[in-house]
Amino acid sequence: MRAAKQPFRDQISLSSVLYALSDPVRVDLVRNISDAGEQSCNECGIEMPKSSLSHHFKVLRESGLISTRIEGTRHINSVRSADLNARFPGLLNAILKAARAEGREPQIFGVQKMR
Amino acid sequence: MRAAKQPFRDQISLSSVLYALSDPVRVDLVRNISDAGEQSCNECGIEMPKSSLSHHFKVLRESGLISTRIEGTRHINSVRSADLNARFPGLLNAILKAARAEGREPQIFGVQKMR
DNA sequence: TAAGATGTTCGATAGTTCTCGAACGATTCA
DNA sequence: TGAATCGTTCGAGAACTATCGAACATCTTA
Numbered sequence: 001m002r003a004a005k006q007p008f009r010d011q012i013s014l015s016s017v018l019y020a021l022s023d024p025v026r027v028d029l030v031r032n033i034s035d036a037g038e039q040s041c042n043e044c045g046i047e048m049p050k051s052s053l054s055h056h057f058k059v060l061r062e063s064g065l066i067s068t069r070i071e072g073t074r075h076i077n078s079v080r081s082a083d084l085n086a087r088f089p090g091l092l093n094a095i096l097k098a099a100r101a102e103g104r105e106p107q108i109f110g111v112q113k114m115r
Numbered sequence: 116m117r118a119a120k121q122p123f124r125d126q127i128s129l130s131s132v133l134y135a136l137s138d139p140v141r142v143d144l145v146r147n148i149s150d151a152g153e154q155s156c157n158e159c160g161i162e163m164p165k166s167s168l169s170h171h172f173k174v175l176r177e178s179g180l181i182s183t184r185i186e187g188t189r190h191i192n193s194v195r196s197a198d199l200n201a202r203f204p205g206l207l208n209a210i211l212k213a214a215r216a217e218g219r220e221p222q223i224f225g226v227q228k229m230r
Numbered sequence: 231t232a233a234g235a236t237g238t239t240c241g242a243t244a245g246t247t248c249t250c251g252a253a254c255g256a257t258t259c260a
Numbered sequence: 261t262g263a264a265t266c267g268t269t270c271g272a273g274a275a276c277t278a279t280c281g282a283a284c285a286t287c288t289t290a
Contacts, residue, residue, distance in 0.1 A: 014213050015137050022134035041267065049250050054268055073257045073266045088216060094209035098129050101203060138278090156237065164280050169238055188236045188287050
């Protein structure tokens with residue numbers, strides 16, 4: 001119903017974006033959503049309690065990385081590529097490319113947190 | 116004397132890099148060092164207690180963003196551009212460019228932290 | 231050797247963040 | 261209406277981070 005709280009394009013801050021993506025779980029989420037075009041929280045392929053996942057989605061949303069559209073009972077997420085590319089040209093691609101270059105497969109079978 | 120603890124090129128992790136740069140103070144530091152080529156902790160232009168500054172330099176060092184060479188009593192920092200570009204091509208430039216695009220001038224007159 | 235300069239390390243405090251179960255809300259479907 | 265689905269929010273505990281003064285270490289120079 002009420003639109004998820006997210007910044008306008010001009011309010012997206014570099015710090016928040018970098019911070020949001022500094023978590024392996026979240027960068028995987030963005031990577032998956034980006035590859036799939038759109039994705040519900042459910043089919044993100046990352047196994048973890050709902051509340052934890054919801055937390056990560058919230059961070060991504062509030063940082064301006066994703067937007068969420070509600071469709072029935074599902075929340076469909078998409079990467080705000082246009083906004084991000086407008087605000088920080090090349091940044092998102094560089095990060096996603098780096099994530100792939102790092103060789104770590106997107107996480108699917110549970111958590112693997114380290115920092 | 117003892118070399119500052121820092122990761123080898125292949126051990127630089129995306130998460131650490133993004134996390135390190137998710138702090139406005141640290142991204143300014145990297146920006147300044149990058150512009151200047153090299154810089155001691157002293158002349159970084161950011162006013163803040165020595166211990167705080169040292170903490171930020173440590174984070175940058177441990178994430179692989181900078182390396183520190185000791186010369187007399189001064190610790191001279193430089194950005195590990197070659198290593199970073201080899202490991203994550205285009206990433207550092209994209210971030211520095213984004214930092215400039217954000218319009219926030221590098222911090223000089225004291226702290227201005229917000230996140 | 232003593233004093234000064236430059237940074238690091240330690241210890242403490244305050245604020246954040248992550249994680250996860252439990253409760254809640256909204257929507258769909260029988 | 262009742263049950264199921266899909267997510268969010270709440271609350272609490274553990275872990276981490278930033279900040280900063282004080283103490284320490286190292287090198288230089290008087």
